[in-house]
Amino acid sequence: MMSAAAHRRLAAESWESLLRAQVAVMRELHKEPIFKEVGSREYDVLFNLSRCPTGWLRLNELNDNVLLTQPSISRLVDRLEERGLVRRKTPDDDRRGVLIGLTEAGAALQKKVGRAHVQNIMHVMEEGLTDAEMQVLLELTGKLRATVAVRAATPTPSGK
Amino acid sequence: MMSAAAHRRLAAESWESLLRAQVAVMRELHKEPIFKEVGSREYDVLFNLSRCPTGWLRLNELNDNVLLTQPSISRLVDRLEERGLVRRKTPDDDRRGVLIGLTEAGAALQKKVGRAHVQNIMHVMEEGLTDAEMQVLLELTGKLRATVAVRAATPTPSGK
DNA sequence: CCAAGATATATGCGTTTGCATCTAATATAC
DNA sequence: GTATATTAGATGCAAACGCATATATCTTGG
Numbered sequence: 001m002m003s004a005a006a007h008r009r010l011a012a013e014s015w016e017s018l019l020r021a022q023v024a025v026m027r028e029l030h031k032e033p034i035f036k037e038v039g040s041r042e043y044d045v046l047f048n049l050s051r052c053p054t055g056w057l058r059l060n061e062l063n064d065n066v067l068l069t070q071p072s073i074s075r076l077v078d079r080l081e082e083r084g085l086v087r088r089k090t091p092d093d094d095r096r097g098v099l100i101g102l103t104e105a106g107a108a109l110q111k112k113v114g115r116a117h118v119q120n121i122m123h124v125m126e127e128g129l130t131d132a133e134m135q136v137l138l139e140l141t142g143k144l145r146a147t148v149a150v151r152a153a154t155p156t157p158s159g160k
Numbered sequence: 161m162m163s164a165a166a167h168r169r170l171a172a173e174s175w176e177s178l179l180r181a182q183v184a185v186m187r188e189l190h191k192e193p194i195f196k197e198v199g200s201r202e203y204d205v206l207f208n209l210s211r212c213p214t215g216w217l218r219l220n221e222l223n224d225n226v227l228l229t230q231p232s233i234s235r236l237v238d239r240l241e242e243r244g245l246v247r248r249k250t251p252d253d254d255r256r257g258v259l260i261g262l263t264e265a266g267a268a269l270q271k272k273v274g275r276a277h278v279q280n281i282m283h284v285m286e287e288g289l290t291d292a293e294m295q296v297l298l299e300l301t302g303k304l305r306a307t308v309a310v311r312a313a314t315p316t317p318s319g320k
Numbered sequence: 321c322c323a324a325g326a327t328a329t330a331t332g333c334g335t336t337t338g339c340a341t342c343t344a345a346t347a348t349a350c
Numbered sequence: 351g352t353a354t355a356t357t358a359g360a361t362g363c364a365a366a367c368g369c370a371t372a373t374a375t376c377t378t379g380g
């Protein structure tokens with residue numbers, strides 16, 4: 001059993017380590033010349049669209065995965081639309097909403113950037129961690145994300 | 161032994177999971193009303209300054225930990241300076257550089273925000289992970305960060 | 321069925337960010 | 351020791367961002 005203070009410290013330190021690792025890797029990945037064509041957030045939107053079964057995502061679904069406010073995503077999508085990389089369409093069942101989907105050009109660009117990017121991710125990750133470690137990291141971050149998602153969805157999941 | 165394709169996929173997925181977990185937790189933490197007083201990046205600078213032995217950090221050292229460009233940090237520091245939270249001073253040994261340090265008001269604000277923030281971090285983290293899991297996460301992200309730092313510092317550490 | 325509230329996205333506007341570039345100071349080459 | 355290259359920050363300016371709020375649609379209670 002751990003003291004309350006030690007528990008608190010562990011939580012804070014593990015979060016900070018996660019944050020700094022993300023910053024370090026992100027900065028390294030962002031050096032790729034491929035990101036001159038699309039900003040990393042813009043790529044992230046293209047990526048999310050490429051990885052969804054129907055090919056269409058609601059604006060608010062995009063918003064869950066990208067660390068931007070709703071208005072910023074709306075305008076990011078505007079810019080992608082102007083460049084002919086994505087399209088908007090209104091869903092039949094809820095005409096308040098918008099569905100965003102890749103155009104052919106958008107899908108092609110995503111694939112092109114994605115290939116280079118994945119290659120780079122692999123170099124960075126494999127330099128730091130073994131396959132087994134990556135597997136553990138994947139599980140732990142997945143678990144963390146899942147519980148946070150639940151927390152965010154409910155008013156007061158546990159006490160507070 | 162893992163196939164090359166599976167290895168690549170594992171690397172990409174573990175990185176993505178890390179990224180999304182960071183986004184999810186960050187968004188949750190950012191809801192705290194305490195961040196009305198200082199933006200989370202501004203707090204991050206105050207935090208980094210509070211956690212360094214000498215009390216002074218170079219601008220480029222801050223830049224290593226915060227995901228902003230050098231000009232942006234320079235201006236972020238401008239704003240903090242105008243608010244009386246940090247001070248600039250020129251180091252004797254290298255008069256190109258700048259040292260940034262907390263003022264008393266800055267240190268006080270950091271402590272105040274920090275307390276609430278750590279409390280919140282603890283709630284979020286402990287809901288998702290056990291102490292043992294946090295420990296593992298801390299180690300893996302630390303290892304990852306360390307190797308990326310080396311990679312960033314050297315021209316071509318391994319092949320590429 | 322209608323009014324009141326909630327939800328999904330868009331838009332006005334001031335602030336912050338990044339890119340390119342500038343200045344000042346140090347390190348290197350000759 | 352002087353010229354050249356390099357490094358550390360600062361600054362002009364256009365693009366991107368967040369906050370507050372507007373608009374349109376859906377949902378709910380009566």
